[in-house]
Amino acid sequence: MLLEFIATIALGLGIAGLVMALNLVLGRRLPRWAMPAAAGLGMILFLVYLEYSWAPRTAEQLPDGMVVTSKSSQSMWYRPWTYISPLSLRMIAVDTRRNRSHPDWPGRVMTTMVLFERWMPTREVPVVFDCDDHRRADLHSGVELGEDGALHGADWYRLEADDRGLQAACESAARGRPASAER
Known part of the structure; x- marks a missing residue:
């Protein structure tokens, strides 16, 4: 955040310098408001670019x-341009490099969901996907994994068969290797 702030200020100063030089070349014919207006517009456009290019x-x-x-897109009243093109500030990824399964439950895959949000720290949630019954259980403090691989105290959430998280975890587990980077 600090680096983006510094880059935005530097860009504004650079644009102001260019407009000042252009004004000198033109014999001071530009209106007085041209330099601050160009610098302000340049900084706003740069910030909009940073927001849209984050995801x-x-x-x-x-x-x-x-x-x-998963990516969430939203419109905000204080960012009126998001009504034209909604902004993605949150994403969910499945880390298939951490897939594990139990021999007694081959249809279940334990993996990690990674939650990304702009300006927030990344969070990881351990989960179990049930590939056969199309459901997911988050592994929180009340869930215990038995010796036989059964989950005790888990709350299962039904998923559609085409849920991208379920597909990513189950397909990579079936192949026995992490999923390729599908973005």
Whole structure:
């Protein structure tokens, strides 16, 4: 956040310098408001670019085996341009590099869901996907894994068969290796 702030200020100063130089070349014919207006507009456009490019930049930096399964898009009144093109500020990825399964429960895959949100720390949630029954259980403090691989105290959430998180975890488990980077 601090680096983006510094880059925005530097960009504004650079644009102001360019407009000042252009004004000198033109014999001071530009109106007095041209320099601050150009600097302000440039900074706003740069910030909009940073906001819209956050999700693609973050997804590109993910290692192989992490599959983006969900992006949320929203419009905000204090960002009126988001009504034209909604902004993605949150993503969920499944880290298939951490897939594990129990021999007694081959249809279940234990893995990690990674939650990304702009300006917030990344959070990891251990989960179990049941590939056969199309459901997911989050592994929180009340869930215990028995010796036989059974989950005790888990709350199961029904998923659609085409849920991208379920597909990523189950397909990579079936192949026995992490999923390729599908962004």
